Amino acid sequence: LTQRLQNAFNGLKRKGKVSESDVRDAMREIRLALLEADVNFDVVKEFVKTVRERAVGTEVLNSLTPAQQIVKIVHDELVKVMGDAAVPLNKSPHIPTVIMMVGLQGAGKTTTAGKLAKRLVDQEKARPLMIAADIYRPAAVDQLVTIGQQLDVPVFEMGTDHDPVEIVKQGLAQAAENKNDYVIIDTAGRLEIDEQLMQELSNIKALAQPNEILLVVDSMTGQVATQVAEGFNQQLDITGVVLTKLDGDTRGGAALSIRTVTGKPIKFVGQGEKLDALDVFYPDRMADRILGMGDMMTLIEKAQTDYDQEQAENMARKIQENDFDFNDFVDQMSQIQNMGPLDEIMKMIPGMANNPALKNVKMDPKDIDHIKAIVYSMTPKERRDPDLLNPSRRRRIAAGSGRSVQEVNRMIKQFKQSRDMMTKMSKGNMNGMENMFGS
Ligand code: GDP
Ligand code: MG
Numbered sequence: 001l002t003q004r005l006q007n008a009f010n011g012l013k014r015k016g017k018v019s020e021s022d023v024r025d026a027m028r029e030i031r032l033a034l035l036e037a038d039v040n041f042d043v044v045k046e047f048v049k050t051v052r053e054r055a056v057g058t059e060v061l062n063s064l065t066p067a068q069q070i071v072k073i074v075h076d077e078l079v080k081v082m083g084d085a086a087v088p089l090n091k092s093p094h095i096p097t098v099i100m101m102v103g104l105q106g107a108g109k110t111t112t113a114g115k116l117a118k119r120l121v122d123q124e125k126a127r128p129l130m131i132a133a134d135i136y137r138p139a140a141v142d143q144l145v146t147i148g149q150q151l152d153v154p155v156f157e158m159g160t161d162h163d164p165v166e167i168v169k170q171g172l173a174q175a176a177e178n179k180n181d182y183v184i185i186d187t188a189g190r191l192e193i194d195e196q197l198m199q200e201l202s203n204i205k206a207l208a209q210p211n212e213i214l215l216v217v218d219s220m221t222g223q224v225a226t227q228v229a230e231g232f233n234q235q236l237d238i239t240g241v242v243l244t245k246l247d248g249d250t251r252g253g254a255a256l257s258i259r260t261v262t263g264k265p266i267k268f269v270g271q272g273e274k275l276d277a278l279d280v281f282y283p284d285r286m287a288d289r290i291l292g293m294g295d296m297m298t299l300i301e302k303a304q305t306d307y308d309q310e311q312a313e314n315m316a317r318k319i320q321e322n323d324f325d326f327n328d329f330v331d332q333m334s335q336i337q338n339m340g341p342l343d344e345i346m347k348m349i350p351g352m353a354n355n356p357a358l359k360n361v362k363m364d365p366k367d368i369d370h371i372k373a374i375v376y377s378m379t380p381k382e383r384r385d386p387d388l389l390n391p392s393r394r395r396r397i398a399a400g401s402g403r404s405v406q407e408v409n410r411m412i413k414q415f416k417q418s419r420d421m422m423t424k425m426s427k428g429n430m431n432g433m434e435n436m437f438g439s
Pocket of ligand 1: 103104105106107108109110111112189216244245246247248269270271272273277
């Protein structure tokens with residue numbers, strides 16, 4: 001996909017100026033990209049139409065970097081459609097706020113109920129009560145009870161022999177008695193939408209008057225997710241969506257489809273099986289993801305212009321052969337300096353934004369100059385071999401470069417971290433590196 005977009009944009013770039021037909025070509029690629037991300041077909045059609053109208057006749061045509069501008073328009077439009085900002089949970093003016101989880105079997109309702117409870121406890125010191133209203137699978141009740149025990153959050157259950165509406169009724173009574181501030185109702189799902197399920201959910205809704213009906217959707221289900229969302233929304237008038245399993249390799253196109261088709265906000269995303277793996281939904285991050293590989297488009301553009309290909313290949317080889325030394329470090333710093341703010345660049349690389357190795361690495365252009373000064377104060381031998389750098393050498397280098405010994409130490413540590421990180425990256429994802437710096 002990335003390759004495809006890249007080709008389209010290379011085409012644009014070589015010609016310097018963009019014609020209407022160029023924009024149309026790029027839009028065709030974006031259309032395919034969205035389809036590959038599993039965005040619903042009709043949604044794609046509509047989206048591309050909107051973007052094309054916006055793109056043609058704007059400065060894109062005369063822009064110095066048309067590719068960047070087109071990507072930006074596409075990106076902005078994705079963000080706009082998906083809702084601009086994160087939408088918080090609806091709250092009741094009086095306790096308890098009632099949240100009802102609905103969705104197909106296996107979507108992640110029970111897990112997400114637990115994640116939400118944990119979140120509310122952690123962030124608001126809330127005292128939620130969870131109600132086990134899935135009576136069709138004995139394991140479902142046990143599952144919620146176990147989660148409750150893990151979190152130290154009470155679970156109301158009556159086994160599997162009572163009507164779910166009755167269970168919810170008694171659960172709400174208990175919540176009132178115990179003054180719980182939140183009630184989270186875990187309901188049953190089916191393998192697909194059916195009449196009986198919807199009737200049951202409607203009955204629970206009528207009784208519980210939830211402030212929030214969260215539809216839980218498995219993001220891996222791709223195209224199906226759209227129909228599911230439409231169905232549930234028609235029957236229950238949901239108030240929000242939780243998109244689960246985004247830790248998988250899906251590109252998350254369902255987010256765009258569901259938002260477009262239901263008009264309801266996606267409020268949270270599930271990023272793992274653990275109970276802390278629930279995050280607020282940020283439309284701009286999802287736009288990055290749907291377009292593929294972070295802001296890779298922009299990065300590739302920049303990298304292509306500013307990074308010498310031969311040098312890139314050289315670097316890739318050195319990293320692979322574990323032959324990366326201070327000279328390369330400085331080379332790389334200079335190249336990166338030319339590309340723009342370093343922390344910005346790093347953030348565009350998928351997986352880098354949250355990379356713990358980067359947390360403590362300060363990215364300031366001045367730092368890069370200091371790093372260079374330090375390296376230039378090393379002897380050629382020292383530049384080749386960091387292990388030579390004993391305390392007395394470090395003191396000498398500090399004096400020579402006008403930096404403090406601490407700074408020299410820090411920089412050597414950074415160098416080592418950087419080298420380790422790149423070795424890891426190159427082992428895991430050589431293609432990624434080549435995409436980044438090369439071709
Ligand atoms: P329910 O039938 O809708 O209640 O779904 P469950 O909560 O029982 O989840 C079904 C399966 O999906 C379980 O194995 C969960 O651990 C898993 N699951 C739920 N949410 C996520 C998620 O965000 N990421 C991953 N990887 N697995 C999830
Ligand atoms: Mg369940």
